[in-house]
Amino acid sequence: MTFLKTFEERGFFKQTTHPEELKNRVESGRICAYIGFDPTADSLHVGHLIPLMGLAHLQRSGQRVIALMGGGTAMIGDPSGKTEMRKMLTEQQLEANVVKIKPQMERFLDFEGDSELINNSEWLRNLNYIDFLRDIGRHFSVNRMLSFETYKARLETGLSFLEFNYQLLQAYDFLELNKRYDCVLQMGGDDQWANILAGVGLIRRVHQNEAFGWTYPLLTTASGRKMGKTEKGAVWLDPEKTSPYEYYQYWINCEDADVEKFLTLFTFLPMDEVQSLGRLQGAEIREAKSRLALETASLIHGKEEALKAEKAAKSLFGDGGESEDIPSTQLDAILLQDGMGIFDAFRKSGLCKSNGEARRLMNQGGLYLNNEVVSDPDYRITAQDLLEGTALLRAGKKRYHRLTLQ
């Protein structure tokens, strides 16, 4: 089965430049394709999963893939679809980010063969301005660039010349990859459409080569929220930033209407299995959700961590039972000798940001110790509250934290 079929079947498709020619090209032999990732943070997040899965499907179907780290482009910052300029990152930060992101990529892609992980700073950093303008800049029409939808918001609020150049650099990346690796396909989220088109056009003008662009849909949840956001912010792939437990929770808490779509896009489960999970109704949908959570967590954190997260979830939300794997904080036994204020405990655990917030939680009846509502603001946790060495704090219905003795 070609990856085109897979993409179509699994929803990795929003638009493409010239579908017929691409199909012919794919059928006539192996191709090389790439996606760029700007290292704007020290970890990838859930928003990067679709492109990662896309590349992975491509590689599994036998194509050569290139994951391009935008060490050079991230110095500029892509204004596409953004309402304001990002804060500038130093070269050192970007380098450090690349180092941390690399192993995350390796969970999806195999760079042992001829597939590559490259950094575009390799060719962007030493560009000569005048040469670049004369060789590349002359192929770009400002009129046309301004007409793109992606800049619309920025034309209202302001777009610096720096950012306006981003598209040229991304187009130049594609040109360079085309030249070096005969890379003929660039993919990306649909917000990248204009940038991708620019690259395709540039390759045609400069080398008279045919190149293709392909975009993935930009996901929102069924009720319209942004994918990959929680109250705490982005859901990261780095376990230090988003623990496997939280990661698992993110997926198991998805909306009913999203389960099948998420299984399709974010797991490698065969489609017939996805569909049978998708047929579940009512409370049974939870089975599909737990499968989704287990699969996605396994991909990022490994099977073992995923199973731990599942076990923790079962012990908290299922038939009780104990688990070591609930997020926890260790306490010095001395702290409990005179008892620890209940609000302090909630603050230390990170469940509440301030005493006021903890008090509010209590007033609203959402503050629990060992699954009992606590309503006394002066309550002090002592050793007697520890059951087998742990006290279970709970804020609201589903935020848990354990206190354990050191």
Add this chain to the structure above:
RNA sequence: GGGGAGAUACCCAAGCGGUCAACGGGAUCAGACUGUAAAUCUGACGGCUGAAGCCUUCGAAGGUUCGAAUCCUUCUCUCCCCA
């Protein structure tokens, strides 16, 4: 370079000398309903507090006043129009 508009809490956005910790909306949190779902309803939503109260906040620094987010001065930044 010239002219104009603006900067308010997580975001948007009122307020334009006292009744302002600051209308309203969104986000968020809690409760009810459920299935760790969505939708809906109710409540909360700067910090310290049982509360009264106190403290910090309306771009920054000064000033006027019994009293300022609101008036004045200087500064910083943003946007728009013209060159």
